[in-house]
């Protein structure tokens with residue numbers, strides 16, 4: 001019998017993307033953290049738990065030694081929604097298989113991968129269960145399986161789900177593992193679970209496979225945040241839940257007091273946190289319980305950090321599709337929920353809260369506190385050519401009413417066993433592929449671009465943009481947070497550093513910007529040219545006119561100067 005105290009365990013994170021749980025870098029999901037905590041709880045010393053992301057293994061082949069030599073290899077991962085990612089590339093099924101082949105010890109696989117895998121990580125795919133050559137596959141919770149397997153001397157375990165007391169312990173005990181993440185500490189955001197499961201049963205969604213919602217207590221989440229904070233994490237997202245508004249309630253109705261305990265408690269244990277965002281708010285909660293929802297949203301907007309997004313699963317604005325797939329809100333109801341979030345939380349730091357939603361010339365140049373995001377899914381049962389029109393019209397109405405949404409997410413369905421969509425499969429999505437592409441482009445051009453101009457007008461300051469890659473002579477980066485904007489900056493700057501950026505122009509889902517404030521004595525020609533109101537010729541004149549002793553000497557419109565420029569006199573300290 002293996003003594004847990006002697007075991008070495010390697011956890012490999014192939015990343016997860018589920019309807020209500022995200023774990024592609026810069027995010028770290030709950031799976032590796034809870035699994036590490038469960039191992040420690042079962043008696044494995046912290047020092048004998050090694051954690052690698054799949055990207056870290058790709059980058060350095062020598063790390064595979066940890067896979068090979070561990071007494072126990074645990075793979076966690078699985079994509080149940082399709083996506084493209086900047087921060088990391090999820091493990092492909094062949095790579096997951098290779099891990100099992102390389103490992104000399106016992107192998108265990110778990111996480112959403114248990115719901116099935118497609119041939120590759122993409123939308124419009126049928127999926128099926130596959131054990132990918134692992135000895136053990138956790139059909140319940142991988143953290144519970146890891147715990148029980150270790151306790152049973154690596155001989156086996158009964159599939160089960162973990163209970164809330166275990167989450168309390170394992171979440172807090174597993175926080176240490178974040179220190180082994182390649183992005184730790186600065187560019188890492190911890191996905192926090194407040195509940196899982198869902199009270200509803202939308203046809204395509206894997207979340208109901210976790211059953212009815214099981215809420216953690218505010219105290220338990222706060223304790224885990226405290227542990228992660230002590231381990232250096234400064235960015236948090238409350239993303240592992242179907243509906244943040246339902247937190248601490250009966251599963252449907254909001255409980256603003258519980259939200260106050262949660263958010264207030266987090267701010268207390270993590271006073272210098274830099275990001276506190278959320279994901280997933282159910283518009284049906286706002287429609288059914290408008291007053292309590294307003295109160296709950298107010299609490300969130302008082303505590304979160306700007307640029308927060310409440311993703312709404314409208315999924316389809318077509319009544320036929322809604323009916324066929326048990327979708328929860330009509331387009332009209334979703335529009336009302338968009339209004340509510342705009343009115344209560346669409347204010348900007350330093351601005352008038354009562355005037356929300358605020359945009360235009362007078363609004364402070366910061367991102368709004370909290371805005372809705374809209375999720376649309378295609379390929380659902382009953383989809384027809386008119387579906388595309390219904391969806392587009394809905395988005396147009398949002399725009400025309402002077403409301404804001406932070407982003408529109410349009411995707412094609414993945415069909416998983418155990419969901420109703422398994423019957424329909426990916427056939428409709430495949431049939432409609434031709435229509436999907438131009439429709440998506442139309443949304444990008446006619447909705448996303450004008451909306452982005454409203455949400456982040458020129459001069460909007462985005463603090464702490466992390467610089468991630470170079471392309472075409474530009475540097476691209478993002479802030480940490482929920483659905484961060486992709487920001488392009490002229491010139492090739494040092495990657496891995498952070499920069500405050502002022503927005504200068506807008507793409508469909510990305511913006512261009514310049515470092516903020518831009519030193520008129522030092523800025524490159526390309527940077528000066530990027531500023532609205534400074535043309536090519538003027539930028540050249542500004543360079544020729546250097547050095548400047550003060551901003552007043554710089555020959556540009558004072559509003560432009562104030563929004564973008566500063567003057568550092570050469571030879572003086574900052």
Ligand code: SF4
Pocket residue numbers: 019020198199200201202205206207208242282313328
């Ligand atoms: S409301 Fe529907 S889409 Fe959202 S988590 Fe529940 S079942 Fe899934």
